[in-house]
Amino acid sequence: MRKNFVSCRCWRAWATGMLRAISAQCTGVVTEPHRTTSRRSTGGASQLTAELRRLKRRLAKAYSLGRGVAKDDQLAASLARKAADKGNANGEYQLGVLYLQGQGVVKSAEQAVYWWRKAVDAGSVEAAYSLGQAYYSGLGVKIDDKTGAIWTRRAADKGHSEAAYVLSRAYKFGLGVEKDSQLAATWARKAADQGNADGQWMLGVLYHLGEGLTQNDSLAFQWWMKAAADGVMQAQYSVGTAYATGKGVGKDDAQAFLWTSRAANRGDALAQSSLGSMYWLGMGVRQDDVQAVAWWRKASEQGNAEAQLSLGNAYLKGRGVAQNSRDGAAWWLKAADAGNADAQGQLGILYHQGVGVARDDRLAVKWWTKAAASGVAVAQYSLANAYRTGSGIARDDAQAFYWMNKAADQGTPLAQSALGGMYAAGAGVPQDHAQAAVWWRKGAEAGNAEAGYNLGRAYLLGEGIENNDRLAAKWTQMAADGGNADAQYQLGILYHEGRGFARDGGLAFQWWMKAAVNGHAVAQYNIGTMYGLGQDVKRDDGQALAWLSKAAEQGNAEAEEAVGNAYSTGTGVSESKANAIAWWLKAARQGKLNSKLNLAYAYANGVGVARDDKAAETWWLEAAQAGNVDAEFSLGTLYLRGIEGKPNYPEATKWFLKAAEHGNALAKTYIELMKESGQFDSKTL
Numbered sequence: 001m002r003k004n005f006v007s008c009r010c011w012r013a014w015a016t017g018m019l020r021a022i023s024a025q026c027t028g029v030v031t032e033p034h035r036t037t038s039r040r041s042t043g044g045a046s047q048l049t050a051e052l053r054r055l056k057r058r059l060a061k062a063y064s065l066g067r068g069v070a071k072d073d074q075l076a077a078s079l080a081r082k083a084a085d086k087g088n089a090n091g092e093y094q095l096g097v098l099y100l101q102g103q104g105v106v107k108s109a110e111q112a113v114y115w116w117r118k119a120v121d122a123g124s125v126e127a128a129y130s131l132g133q134a135y136y137s138g139l140g141v142k143i144d145d146k147t148g149a150i151w152t153r154r155a156a157d158k159g160h161s162e163a164a165y166v167l168s169r170a171y172k173f174g175l176g177v178e179k180d181s182q183l184a185a186t187w188a189r190k191a192a193d194q195g196n197a198d199g200q201w202m203l204g205v206l207y208h209l210g211e212g213l214t215q216n217d218s219l220a221f222q223w224w225m226k227a228a229a230d231g232v233m234q235a236q237y238s239v240g241t242a243y244a245t246g247k248g249v250g251k252d253d254a255q256a257f258l259w260t261s262r263a264a265n266r267g268d269a270l271a272q273s274s275l276g277s278m279y280w281l282g283m284g285v286r287q288d289d290v291q292a293v294a295w296w297r298k299a300s301e302q303g304n305a306e307a308q309l310s311l312g313n314a315y316l317k318g319r320g321v322a323q324n325s326r327d328g329a330a331w332w333l334k335a336a337d338a339g340n341a342d343a344q345g346q347l348g349i350l351y352h353q354g355v356g357v358a359r360d361d362r363l364a365v366k367w368w369t370k371a372a373a374s375g376v377a378v379a380q381y382s383l384a385n386a387y388r389t390g391s392g393i394a395r396d397d398a399q400a401f402y403w404m405n406k407a408a409d410q411g412t413p414l415a416q417s418a419l420g421g422m423y424a425a426g427a428g429v430p431q432d433h434a435q436a437a438v439w440w441r442k443g444a445e446a447g448n449a450e451a452g453y454n455l456g457r458a459y460l461l462g463e464g465i466e467n468n469d470r471l472a473a474k475w476t477q478m479a480a481d482g483g484n485a486d487a488q489y490q491l492g493i494l495y496h497e498g499r500g501f502a503r504d505g506g507l508a509f510q511w512w513m514k515a516a517v518n519g520h521a522v523a524q525y526n527i528g529t530m531y532g533l534g535q536d537v538k539r540d541d542g543q544a545l546a547w548l549s550k551a552a553e554q555g556n557a558e559a560e561e562a563v564g565n566a567y568s569t570g571t572g573v574s575e576s577k578a579n580a581i582a583w584w585l586k587a588a589r590q591g592k593l594n595s596k597l598n599l600a601y602a603y604a605n606g607v608g609v610a611r612d613d614k615a616a617e618t619w620w621l622e623a624a625q626a627g628n629v630d631a632e633f634s635l636g637t638l639y640l641r642g643i644e645g646k647p648n649y650p651e652a653t654k655w656f657l658k659a660a661e662h663g664n665a666l667a668k669t670y671i672e673l674m675k676e677s678g679q680f681d682s683k684t685l
Contacts, residue, residue, distance in 0.1 A: 077104025084115060089122035096127065100139070109140030120151075129155035129163045136166075136175065149176030156187060161196035164188075168202050172211070185212030192223060197230035204238060208248075217248030228259065237263035237271040244274075244283070257284030264295060272299035273307035280310070280320075289320030300331065305340035308332070312343070316356065329356030336367060345371035345379035352382070352391070361392025372403060380407035381415045388427070401428030408439060416443035417451035424454075424463075433464025444475055449482030453490065460490075460499070473500025480511060488515035489523040505536030516547060524551035525559040532562075532571075541572030552583065557590035564595060568608075577608025588619065596623045597631060604638060613643040624655065632659035633667045640670070640679070649674070650681040657684065 077098050083091020096115035099108050113134050119127035132152030135144045149170050155163035164187045170177050171184035185206045191199020204223035207216045221242045227235030240260030243252045257278055263271030276295035279288045293314050299307030312331030315324045329350050335343030348367035351360045365386050371379030380403045386392050387400035401422055407415035420439035423432045437458045443451025456476035459468045473494050479487030488511050494500050496508035509530055515523035528548035531540045545566050551559030564583030567576045581602055587595035596619045602608050604616035617638060623631030632655050639652035653674065659667035674680040 073098075073104035075104070084118070087118075087122060089119045089124040089127070092116070092119035092122060093124045093127040093130070096130065109134070111140075113140035120154075125155050125158045125160050125163075128152075128158070129160050129166075132163065132166065145170075145176030147176070156190070159194070161191045161194035161199060164191035164194065165196050165199040165202055168199065168206075172202075172206070181206070181212035183212070192226075197227040197232045197235070200224075200230070201227035201232045201235040201238065204235065208238075217242070219248075221248030228262075233263050233266045233268045233271075236260075236266075237268050237274070240271065240274065244278075253278075253284030255284075264298075267302075269299045269302040269304040269307065272296070272302070273304050273310065276307060276310060280314075289314070291320075293320035300334070303338065305335040305338040305343060308335035308338070309340055309343045309346070312346075325350075325356030327356075336370075341371045341374035341376045341379070344368075344374070345376040345382070348379060348382060361386070363392075365392035372406070375410075377407045377410040377412045377415070380404070380410070381412055381418070384415070384418070397422075397428030399428075408442070411446065413443045413446040413448035413451065416440070416446065417448045417454065420451060420454060433458070435464070437464040444478065447482070449479040449484035449487060452476070452479035452482065453484050453487035456487065456490065460494075469494075469500040471500075476500075480514070483518070485515045485518035485520040485523070488512070488518065489520045489526075492523065492526070509536045516550070519554075521551045521554040521556040521559070524548070524554070525556050525562070528559065528562065541566075543572075545572035552586070555586075555590075557587050557592050560584075560587035560590070561592045561595045564598065568598070577602070581608050588622075593623055593626060593628060596620075597628070597634075600631070600634065604634070613638065617643060624658070627662075629659050629662040629664050632656075632662065633664045636667060636670060640674070647679075649679045650684055652679070653681040653684040 077095070080091050080095040080098055084095040085091075092115045095105075096112040096119065099105050099115065100112035101107070105111070113131065116124075116127040116131050116134070120131060128151050132148045132150070132155060134140055135148035135151060137143070141147075149167070152163050152166050152170065156167045168184045168186075168188035168191060169175065171180045171187065173179070177183075185203070188199050188203040188206055192203045200223045204220040204227065206212050207220035207223065209215070221239070224235045224238040224242065228239045236259050240256045240258070240263065242248050243256035243259060245251070257275075260271050260275050260278065264275040272295045276292045276299065278284055279292035279295065281287065293311065296307045296311040296314065300311050308331045312328040312335065314320050315328035315331065317323070329347070332343050332347045332350065336347045344367045348364040348371065350356050351364035351367065353359070357363075365383065368379045368383040368386065372383045384400045384402075384404035384407060387396045387403065389395065401419075404415050404419045404422060408419040416439050420436040420443065422428055423439065424436035425431070437455065440451045440455040440458060444455045452475045456472045456474075456479060457463075458465050459472035459475065461467070473491075476487050476491050476494060480491040492508045492511035492515065495504045495511060497503065501507075509527070512523040512526045512530075516527045524547045528544045528546070528551065529535075530537050531547065532544035533539065545563065548559045548562045548566065552563045560583050564580045564587060566572055566580075567583065568580035569575065581599065584592075584595040584598045584602075588599050600616045600619035600623065603612045603619065605611065617635070620631045620635045620638065624635055636652045636654075636656035636659060639648040639655065641647065653671070656667045656671050656674070660671060671680065
């Protein structure tokens with residue numbers, strides 16, 4: 001129940017009246033009991049007797065609360081029971097209150113309900129309201145919202161303002177009655193018009209939401225202010241929120257802080273959470289992380305999930321409190337368990353990254369799924385990626401597309417960019433380059449650099465959209481300015497080739513350098529090559545090798561081959577055939593033809609490595625099978641000389657013939673020599 005059953009108004013005046021009655025009784029003014037049965041009797045004695053009874057009932061209240069007299073629970077209960085035993089409604093009601101509180105009697109909610117029922121039968125409106133509250137809260141009876149609403153309506157119909165407020169809540173939330181926003185507004189207004197502060201707050205809420213009446217933030221604020229001035233904690237918070245957002249009143253951070261502080265200091269968890277955020281942001285108050293954490297902690301300990309989310313964030317960042325990822329994760333888990341969708345999404349990220357918790361992609365997916373179902377766009381995006389990669393859940397392109405589309409529809413730029421990629425690749429959806437361009441444009445216009453890069457490529461290639469070098473350059477520039485390394489590399493190509501811009505080798509070098517610094521391997525290779533050739537930059541073999549090495553270490557085959565060449569010739573570094581062979585081996589395994597030729601030559605002649613005819617044969621065969629005429633000729637000479645001293649004339653003949661066929665003149669000479677010496681294998685023809 002929101003309030004005590006006992007009204008605390010006018011106790012001092014009642015206590016004064018009681019003392020006067022006692023004084024009158026002691027002086028013999030009242031000497032006769034009330035004998036008449038007529039409620040209309042105007043006889044002096046009967047009037048005084050009735051007044052005395054009323055004062056005795058008030059005296060029972062006074063003794064129960066210690067207002068104006070020394071607190072005496074036993075006397076209060078005795079006086080209330082005497083009145084109740086005579087069928088007096090107020091006495092019966094008051095006795096029920098004493099049973100509820102265990103004052104002067106053995107505490108018993110069941111007895112409280114018993115006496116309130118009797119009081120209701122005798123016409124007590126307060127008892128009807130209290131019975132409604134009992135059924136709503138399960139005090140002395142089984143919870144029954146429907147019966148609670150019936151008794152509350154009975155009290156409200158007789159002008160009980162608090163009952164009118166409770167009935168308004170019942171209609172708003174469907175507590176024992178069908179939800180009905182218009183009836184919620186009707187009863188809130190009845191309560192508000194009677195001066196009930198809770199009703200004034202509720203009426204403000206309904207104006208703010210536009211439920212049951214026309215939405216009007218100005219009227220909402222006016223009613224909230226009335227209730228706030230009357231001390232309603234929730235209204236004080238609502239007033240603070242109105243000032244913070246500028247809805248219904250001019251935005252005023254100082255006033256927002258003032259009213260939010262009032263509610264927070266009285267224990268309102270929502271206000272405490274908001275006050276923490278105000279300190280965190282320096283909104284209406286000097287920025288103070290420590291105070292922010294203190295208020296979030298107060299709200300968190302009351303179970304406020306928003307505050308728990310914020311407190312967890314403070315622990316993870318180490319702001320206002322010592323950094324502690326485990327504590328941060330623990331608070332997010334509390335918020336997530338309480339159903340906070342944002343916390344569920346963020347907790348999924350912690351499990352995915354293993355921050356503050358053991359890494360567990362299955363748990364990450366569990367929490368993302370909960371948050372995604374609640375409409376959290378970031379969680380929908382994360383869940384889509386889990387389905388795309390099969391992380392924590394079986395790979396499912398259709399599900400990936402479904403959730404990515406959800407996130408993209410909510411305006412998430414990352415998801416819009418990714419959705420464009422899915423359309424382009426036909427992943428989880430039929431391939432559609434036009435739709436890919438549509439989503440890339442949405443993402444790019446929202447500032448996503450990757451989407452801008454992809455849109456630029458679409459314009460450049462004319463995929464899903466008409467080729468337009470100028471627009472390709474525009475979007476590539478946007479993405480490059482946003483720090484996207486692929487776009488920076490692509491922009492360098494556009495300047496190098498003069499597409500969408502006037503050709504400018506210097507700018508090409510500058511953008512490739514940006515991409516190279518950002519780790520783009522091909523850009524690093526290009527920068528190394530430009531330094532090595534002195535193209536659009538002063539030649540510098542040391543810089544050339546440095547950048548080529550960076551690219552090679554990332555597995556760029558061209559760079560691996562170039563680094564091998566540099567070690568072989570001692571360009572920009574001390575000559576080292578062994579290092580050359582090590583890099584050529586890496587490049588050859590990635591299919592680089594010249595590296596295969598270089599390796600074969602080195603193994604055949606023992607240059608930088610022990611002579612190994614079989615290894616030479618292997619690499620020349622790979623090159624020859626790719627159609628390289630030099631490898632074909634070299635294989636012929638290798639087989640003619642003999643592997644491990646064993647010539648193979650048929651193979652020599654075969655490869656010399658291939659080389660000759662491909663235009664190698666020296667191969668033709670060897671064929672003639674083999675014929676003259678009888679080594680030529682005519683069967684090969």
